[in-house]
Amino acid sequence: MRRRWGRGRSRRERLAAVLVLGGLAGFVLLVYVAVVLGGGVLIGHTSSPHVGLSVLATAVVALGFEPVQSWLEDVVSQLVRAGRLSPYDVLSRFSAALTSTYANEELPVRMAKVLADGTGAAGAQVWLVVDDRLTLAASWPPGAGSAVGAPGAGSVPGRRELPVRQAGDLLGVLAIQERDDVPLSPVEERLFAGLADQAGLVLRGARLRAELGRRFQELSTRAEELRISRQRLVDAQDAERRRLERDIHDGAQQHLVALAVNLRLAHTLAGRSPERADRLIAAQGPAATATIDTLISLSRGIYPSLLVDEGLVAALRTAISTSPVPVELHEVGTGRYSAEIEAAAYFCVLEALQNAAKHSSARSIRVELRGDPDRLTAIVGDDGSGIDPRTTASGAGLANMRDRVEAVGGTLTIETAPGRGTIVEARLPCLHIPDRQKG
DSSP, X not given: OOGGGSSSOOXXXXXXXXXXXXXXXXXXXXXXXXXXXXHHHHHTOOSXXXXXXXXXXXXXXXXXXXXXXXXXXXHHHHHHHTTOOOXXXXXXXXXXXXXXXXXXXXXXXXXXXXXXXXXXXXXXEEEEEETTEEEEEEEESTTTHHHHOOTTSSOOTTEEEEEEEETXXXXXXXXXXXXXXXXXXXXXXXXXXXXXXXXXXXXXXXXXXXXXXXXXXXXXXXXXXXXXXXXXXXXXXXXXXXXXXHHIIIIIHHHHXXXXXXXXXXXXXXXXXXXXXXXXXXXXXXXXXXXXHHHHHHHTTTOOHHHHHHOHHHHHHHHHTTOSSOEEEEEESOOOOOXXXXXXXXXXXXXXXXXXXXXXXXXXXXXXEEEETXXXXXXXXXXXXXXOTTTSOOOHHHHHHHHHHHXXXXXXXXXXXXXXXXXXXXXXXXXXXXXOOOO
């Protein structure tokens, strides 16, 4: 008997084996009766079996045993399959599904279902290679993922896997889990291999969809981060505008109002009491100076005129001259850039200098500016105490620097460690403008 009907089968398989054995026994008995007994009657030899007829019956049985056994096994196999599609029908329907109206995202599920139904497996999976990693694309029946397991998970009894390749490129893996004590027949094994041969086009399309979906998610996340960054800038600008309005109202405006009132009073006193008018006018000099100082204080940090007139290097040299920590400024290949780029670099460097002076206990700070044809790089490094980025939350200063740099399409990196200082590096994409006019 063939291995298909051997020991270790299910009850239904054992019943099928009995049916095949019974059919073979009936075939042998029918040949013996027809040849030996029937032939003996024809030749008038019925008292005992004729030796020649017995040899003839044995030869007929020997010649017909294999074809009859194959026929019986095919018939019983159809009964055992209990209505399942033939391997030819399975492959035909799967080929038709590739060109049918099924949605592309449904094809891996369809493939898993055809694979499970066609082989009679307990479960089937379609695995997809995305970013050099195997990802489960579909399973049948639903929830069969845990039953079948991941490819290469170890030696699992009854588990079968076949790689799916196209032009030498590994696209995925088809996996099935055989039913207990019911391994695949040779026909089902060929069906499994045929499905793997035809699956390349489906898995390539599924991989492209998965990669596009991942890219779309990344772009969506990036767009949301940019939206939040822009919103932070708008909120910061609104808050700064309100602060300036408040400071002007409470500071400079009060000085100007008092100056105007005193000048009108001096004008009134000029005719009646010239001496009092002279003293009042003389007192307005310090008042005017105080008003100017207040306005200068308010204008600091908004947008220095020196940055507009003479550029980034000149503005930074003036700004660092008042730093409480010694600062060295080095520049290579820099020139004039767009107003947005110069402002981003200027305020980013000032924020880094302020953070180093306030929080790092640094003894010295180095500022480096490097100009390339398509990039301006600003680096601020200190020898302070540094921070632990895993335990220190980013404050408003770091967020402001990152927002300014990213708003013009640049990138900001911060290297720091406790006791090793901090290095802030802003890389700004730009076009060098060497001949930009002042003003």
